[in-house]
Amino acid sequence: MSLSVRVRVMIFVLSLLFAQQLVSRPNIDAKTGLIIDQGYLKVKSECTVCHSAKLIIQNRATREGWLKTIRWMQDTQGLHQLTAETEEEILTYLAKNYPSEHKGRRANLIVENWYWLNQEQ
């Protein structure tokens, strides 16, 4: 393959990836910040009574991890029993939209603003 063909192929592949990104970017519920997907209304109604959805959105866990959190709230924090169907829907939603992600032992630093430092001394 010549270089220019290779570049064109790469651009094509990248644009496909980009389009995929655009399509799969989730819609966000303006009121709660929750990702709009199958089950989010259940989460909205069952899970934002005591605390805001922020506690959910900032977190990531496996299905098992989410279940553990729910059981902890039921055992100690006054969360009522959910029907098997509701629990299933909520767990599936959480595990899909807020899945556990691998972070490694230390992530790269993220710098929001580089700035020229005027040293005081």
Place this chain on the structure above:
Amino acid sequence: MKNKSILRGIHELYRDNPEKADQLIWGREVEPVSRRGFLKKSGLWAMSAALGAHIPFADNMPGGLIPAAFADTDESFHIPGKHPGLIVVNDRPVSAETPAHLLDDLITPVDKLFIRNNGIPPENIDPAAWMLRIEGESIESHAQFSLEELKRKFKHYTYQLTIECAGNGRSEFNPPVPEGQWTVGAVGCPEWTGVRLRDVLESLGIKDDAVYIGYYGRDTHISGKSSLDSISRGVPMSKALEDETLIAWAMNGADMPAMNGHPLRLVCGGWPASTSGKWLSKIVVRNKIHDGAKMTGLSYKVPCHPVEPGSNVKDEDMCIIESMPVKSLITYPKTGAMIKAGQKLSLRGHAWAGDLSVSAVDISNDFGATWQRCKLRQPKNRLAWQHWQAELDFPGPGYYEVWVRATDSAGKMQPMVVPGWNPKGYLNNACHRIAVKVT
């Protein structure tokens, strides 16, 4: 790392639900018919305090209106009496942390101390009517004191004491732990004034079988269920009876802010801040380890023996966190600094070590390959953080990270990577890092 999605500013709160934002941020409720004005003085007071000016036509101010002074700032301001740069980790219940560069003061100003609420703070606090009850099976006589009696009957002490949330740094654990995603700023070291817990307990007679104290506060559970306490933790007698363990009413010489426990709180410096109960209304002296809310299960506990990341750990294999581990921060410069090649960089910050003191602080600009010793000051008193300072040369242009690493008086150092994973994500004391570019 700082998770962008958790940053939530005043604008976002007002966009979501203006009247709710009024209530969350300022405790404001409008007059129900006109939807204007302030139903409670406290809301007006909070908003005026944050604006730094009183609001002459407050009665006409419509509900849900973002104060103009904040309307065109992108800084995330949130909580009455708190610095606009604080980052809200959770808005209900309120939790907010302070970015490292805002912790530069030797003594943390009240507006820069983090907030970790477990419940809904009490409203309409009247310090003149506030009572503290002392009870429990291991105190000779039960008693109650008004705030005024506490101040009159016992000697006052002022100490600078470090308090840090046990979950500070949780956001770095892998696999992630589903709870408040604190980065580095759930720590501070203001001066606290109050009476010694020891003096109060000894005046009533501590029984020989006393093991632990527990506290209760007037905040309520977020579910609204009155049968549940939001949090009721405590410390063993040895910590309770230390000179520096205070029942405090003042921070930096003035009444403390509502969100930090006004009018009365415990302060147990060097231990998880959850032992320093806020809105303090009752202390119990127990003949066993206190079993209040968040003393049991996995809360504020770590595996007694190290576990593989992501493990299930049984309750009985978990041990209560006592002293916090050695740790440090770079508070100047702010991360992202650019300097010219050949310039020296001045750096400074604080270091602390739970019940111990800090014996050395070192910095590195080569990812820990070599370390340079910093100038380190003595603490103002036991359990206060210590200030360090250094000047660093850079070998040439490029991207650098400056890392800081403290060593405690028993010889333990901060790790450079995230330490042992635990089910609730406590005690991450990995060294703090900032990014620097030399051009």
